[in-house]
Amino acid sequence: ELEIAIKVVIVGNGAVGKSSMIQRYCKGTFTKDYKKTIGVDFLERQIVLDGEEVRLMLWDTAGQEEFDAITKSYYRGAQACVLAFSTTDRDSFEAAHSWKMKVEDECGEIPTVLVQNKIDLVDQSVVDPEEADLLARALGCRLLRTSVKEDINVNAVFHHLAASCLAE
Ligand code: GDP
Ligand code: MG
Numbered sequence: 001e002l003e004i005a006i007k008v009v010i011v012g013n014g015a016v017g018k019s020s021m022i023q024r025y026c027k028g029t030f031t032k033d034y035k036k037t038i039g040v041d042f043l044e045r046q047i048v049l050d051g052e053e054v055r056l057m058l059w060d061t062a063g064q065e066e067f068d069a070i071t072k073s074y075y076r077g078a079q080a081c082v083l084a085f086s087t088t089d090r091d092s093f094e095a096a097h098s099w100k101m102k103v104e105d106e107c108g109e110i111p112t113v114l115v116q117n118k119i120d121l122v123d124q125s126v127v128d129p130e131e132a133d134l135l136a137r138a139l140g141c142r143l144l145r146t147s148v149k150e151d152i153n154v155n156a157v158f159h160h161l162a163a164s165c166l167a168e
Pocket of ligand 1: 013014015016017018019020021031032033080117118119120121147148149150
């Protein structure tokens with residue numbers, strides 16, 4: 001039987017919660033100081049969508065994003081993208097557009113979700129809701145607000161991407 005596998009890359013500035021999101025989605029856990037296991041390129045989770053088995057491979061960076069040193073092999077063959085910023089980090093919001101361009105340069109146009117993470121810290125927000133909506137519209141992608149910590153909307157991110165890939 002044919003199984004569908006989708007490589008998902010997760011990009012955005014350091015400390016927005018990318019590794020935590022992968023960990024949350026694939027292992028169901030959250031820690032305050034998650035460190036990527038050395039030697040593991042990705043974690044995976046299998047879901048069933050419209051009766052089809054879909055294997056999502058979530059690729060993590062080992063912190064290279066902070067040095068702008070993500071290698072081409074990270075992007076190679078990616079079919080979907082999570083573009084993440086943090087509710088409490090203005091720079092990460094402003095960097096989202098250039099992250100989208102980097103992914104497009106390497107992968108072309110692939111299904112992408114703009115993710116505003118750490119929505120549990122909304123009382124410390126440095127991004128207006130309207131600005132986030134406008135950015136999503138400008139980038140042509142869906143905006144989802146998540147809290148990896150509180151497990152809000154994380155499944156929806158990957159469900160949406162898988163559905164977009166299947167529809168292509
Ligand atoms: P990465 O550098 O983008 O991979 O970010 P990490 O996954 O390492 O997360 C950076 C920090 O943010 C860690 O201390 C996480 O525990 C924390 N964090 C991640 N997601 C959330 C969230 O939804 N809410 C809050 N309050 N903290 C989060
Ligand atoms: Mg990380």
